[in-house]
Amino acid sequence: MDARDIALQGVMPTVMAPRYTELEQLDTPGNRILMAANGVWLEVCRAWLYARIRLAPPIRIPVPYGIVREEMRFGFGKLPKAMVAQFIELARVRSPNECAAWIIWNQRTDAWKLMMLEETSVGPGHVIVNLPTLESDEHLVMDLHSHGLTEAFFSRTDNKDDKGEVKIAGVIGNLNQAAVTASFRLGANGVFLPLPFECPQGQGGNT
Numbered sequence: 001m002d003a004r005d006i007a008l009q010g011v012m013p014t015v016m017a018p019r020y021t022e023l024e025q026l027d028t029p030g031n032r033i034l035m036a037a038n039g040v041w042l043e044v045c046r047a048w049l050y051a052r053i054r055l056a057p058p059i060r061i062p063v064p065y066g067i068v069r070e071e072m073r074f075g076f077g078k079l080p081k082a083m084v085a086q087f088i089e090l091a092r093v094r095s096p097n098e099c100a101a102w103i104i105w106n107q108r109t110d111a112w113k114l115m116m117l118e119e120t121s122v123g124p125g126h127v128i129v130n131l132p133t134l135e136s137d138e139h140l141v142m143d144l145h146s147h148g149l150t151e152a153f154f155s156r157t158d159n160k161d162d163k164g165e166v167k168i169a170g171v172i173g174n175l176n177q178a179a180v181t182a183s184f185r186l187g188a189n190g191v192f193l194p195l196p197f198e199c200p201q202g203q204g205g206n207t
């Protein structure tokens with residue numbers, strides 16, 4: 001096989017799910033396609049995440065594969081809701097302009113950090129930022145941005161920006177109101193899974 005194909009397929013190998021034993025799951029950072037009796041799946045492993053997400057229904061012929069179950073596990077204890085609350089307060093100050101931040105998890109110390117991103121251009125309908133460089137133990141877990149006075153939703157620009165990445169993305173909107181709107185999702189190589197999220201703005205927003 002061509003060396004380029006070997007390299008390409010090494011980045012995203014396709015694995016047949018066994019029928020009579022458990023699938024040996026990916027335990028180092030990477031991605032695989034799983035061919036299973038119940039569909040075609042994406043398997044994603046990161047220091048902070050292990051996920052299996054179904055991409056397509058089963059193919060329409062009998063296949064010699066086993067079943068794969070849906071899975072989403074985080075390598076850290078709990079999502080840092082206090083940092084989302086902190087971001088909301090900072091985004092209120094900057095509203096009606098948008099703003100953006102990363103919530104970073106340190107794998108070695110288990111510490112979280114909220115980092116407001118440096119803007120190169122910003123207004124009420126857009127924010128363009130410089131992406132920070134992380135230390136080797138640091139991982140981008142949540143990518144947050146605000147929509148100023150408009151409501152929270154993932155725009156086409158957001159979908160395009162998130163396409164190739166593995167992260168939790170969050171949008172916060174209606175920042176002039178006591179109860180802001182919020183939308184969260186897990187993005188895994190262009191597959192987006194909505195995540196439930198209770199807005200933590202209760203401490204102070206509502207009187």
Ligand SMILES: [Zn+2]
Nearest residue numbers: 154155158171
């Ligand atoms: Zn947006």
